[in-house]
Amino acid sequence: xxxxxxxxxxxxxxxxxxxxxxxxxxxxxxxxxxxxxxxxxxxxxxxxxxxxxxxxxxxxxxxxxxxxxxxxxxxxxxxxxxxxxxxxxxxxxxxxxxxxxxxxxxxxxxxxxxxxxxxxxxxxxxxxxxxxxxxxxxxxxxxxxxxxxxxxxxxxxxxxxxxxxxxxxx
Amino acid sequence: xxxxxxxxxxxxxxxxxxxxxxxxxxxxxxxxxxxxxxxxxxxxxxxxxxxxxxxxxxxxxxxxxxxxxxxxxxxxxxxxxxxxxxxxxxxxxxxxxxxxxxxxxxxxxxxxxxxxxxxxxxxxxxxxxxxxxxxxxxxxxxxxxxxxxxxxxxxxxxxxxxxxxxxxxxxxxxxxxxxxxxxxxxxxxxxxxxxxxxxxxxxxxxxxxxxxxxxxxxxxxxxxxxxxxxxxxxxxxxxxxxxxxxxxxxxxxxxxxxxx
Numbered sequence: 001x002x003x004x005x006x007x008x009x010x011x012x013x014x015x016x017x018x019x020x021x022x023x024x025x026x027x028x029x030x031x032x033x034x035x036x037x038x039x040x041x042x043x044x045x046x047x048x049x050x051x052x053x054x055x056x057x058x059x060x061x062x063x064x065x066x067x068x069x070x071x072x073x074x075x076x077x078x079x080x081x082x083x084x085x086x087x088x089x090x091x092x093x094x095x096x097x098x099x100x101x102x103x104x105x106x107x108x109x110x111x112x113x114x115x116x117x118x119x120x121x122x123x124x125x126x127x128x129x130x131x132x133x134x135x136x137x138x139x140x141x142x143x144x145x146x147x148x149x150x151x152x153x154x155x156x157x158x159x160x161x162x163x164x165x166x167x168x169x170x
Numbered sequence: 171x172x173x174x175x176x177x178x179x180x181x182x183x184x185x186x187x188x189x190x191x192x193x194x195x196x197x198x199x200x201x202x203x204x205x206x207x208x209x210x211x212x213x214x215x216x217x218x219x220x221x222x223x224x225x226x227x228x229x230x231x232x233x234x235x236x237x238x239x240x241x242x243x244x245x246x247x248x249x250x251x252x253x254x255x256x257x258x259x260x261x262x263x264x265x266x267x268x269x270x271x272x273x274x275x276x277x278x279x280x281x282x283x284x285x286x287x288x289x290x291x292x293x294x295x296x297x298x299x300x301x302x303x304x305x306x307x308x309x310x311x312x313x314x315x316x317x318x319x320x321x322x323x324x325x326x327x328x329x330x331x332x333x334x335x336x337x338x339x340x341x342x343x344x345x346x347x348x349x350x351x352x353x354x355x356x357x358x359x360x361x362x363x364x365x366x367x368x369x370x371x372x373x374x375x376x377x378x379x380x381x382x383x384x385x386x387x388x389x390x391x392x393x394x395x396x397x398x399x400x401x402x403x404x405x406x407x408x409x410x411x412x413x414x415x416x417x418x419x420x421x422x423x424x425x426x427x428x429x430x
Contacts, residue, residue, distance in 0.1 A: 004233065005277055005312075006231055006232065006233055006262050006265045006276060006277070006282070007233060007265050007266045008266065009262075009265060009266070009274065010262070010264070010265025010266030010267070010268050010270060010274075011265075011266035011267075011268070012266075013268075013270055013274060014266065014268040014270065038313070039312075039313035040310075040312065040313070041310075041311075044309055044310045044311065045310055047309035047310070047376070047377075048274065048275075048308060048309040048310035051272070051309055051379075052270055052271065052272050052274075055271070055272045056271060056272075087268045087269055087270070087271070088269065088271065089269040090227075090239070090240070090269065091202045091205045091206075091227060091240065091243065092206075093269065093271050097271075156207070157206070157207050
């Protein structure tokens with residue numbers, strides 16, 4: 001098989017609609033994509049694709065623990081819906097993925113998104129020496145409180161974050 | 171030469187590792203963990219331990235040139251770590267215009283063999299270090315022109331590379347795709363094997379997985395003994411990433427590997 005099979009596999013693994021087409025019509029899809037896909041098991045292809053999304057979900061959940069706790073069992077389905085619309089690139093892909101998922105939750109009006117967590121990830125991705133953000137859900141003694149979130153980078157480049165509590169609710 | 175036994179450097183273990191415990195004989199550095207900085211830390215680590223540098227995202231199986239930015243960052247990490255060798259996977263992570271981010275299989279064909287060998291040689295030339303190539307775990311076995319062990323033997327020949335034999339990947343594949351791992355091992359040229367990776371497998375409803383999250387199980391330890399009877403690796407690396415136990419438990423696991 002020519003190396004081009006790898007290019008086609010990349011497309012198949014990233015695109016659930018293309019995989020569904022391959023399941024329905026392996027020979028037709030193979031001809032249309034110009035790659036010999038004979039001998040490739042559609043079920044195994046689906047499992048490999050699912051494993052890629054599961055690994056992304058796992059890494060994103062590590063970066064957004066509060067958000068994922070709040071999402072609970074809905075997290076898997078929400079992330080699955082998001083994951084096929086966006087593929088992060090390069091060595092910062094886990095961070096890119098988490099920020100893009102946060103934006104996806106924001107766009108969908110999902111209230112489980114922890115804004116302070118999201119701000120921290122955006123700051124880590126987008127750079128800058130320091131930033132201030134207003135948040136309504138800074139964690140304090142098991143409760144969510146409005147706060148001024150201060151973000152900065154220390155001498156090693158690691159992102160730090162602190163909350164200054166605001167007395168008035170907003 | 172006495173075989174080195176060590177583990178992959180992970181940030182939560184940094185304090186323990188910095189204390190130079192006797193149980194750690196060498197370290198494997200994941201290059202991508204240092205793409206954004208931390209090279210001073212690597213220079214310090216190399217004073218205390220023999221190092222190797224392991225890549226995750228150079229995507230040797232992608233048709234076309236290697237990603238120049240990823241290769242430049244990889245080479246910078248290698249420059250700081252000054253390892254005995256560098257390693258990457260027999261896999262692709264980018265293809266079809268998409269960065270899939272994780273390892274995917276490459277069909278065992280002559281064309282892919284040439285492509286992988288060219289990329290492995292390019293890495294070796296750029297870094298000035300020997301390259302090892304690693305077998306991966308996959309849910310997607312691909313048809314090709316030769317069995318996987320023959321492909322790996324011939325690839326190492328063509329690339330002038332050694333083999334990083336991941337026993338957990340072999341074990342997981344053998345369970346998911348129903349083949350005899352001992353037979354697979356017997357088809358690998360033992361002299362190629364420079365390093366072993368091992369970590370406990372994970373068992374789920376949908377099959378066996380290599381999640382780097384468990385202690386080594388007895389059946390996997392049996393395969394390790396089988397591999398060590400057929401090969402003479404210079405290093406064995408415990409490749410734990412998730413669900414990290416206390417240092418004392420890791421030290422016990424390293425001692426058990428040393429005694430295997």
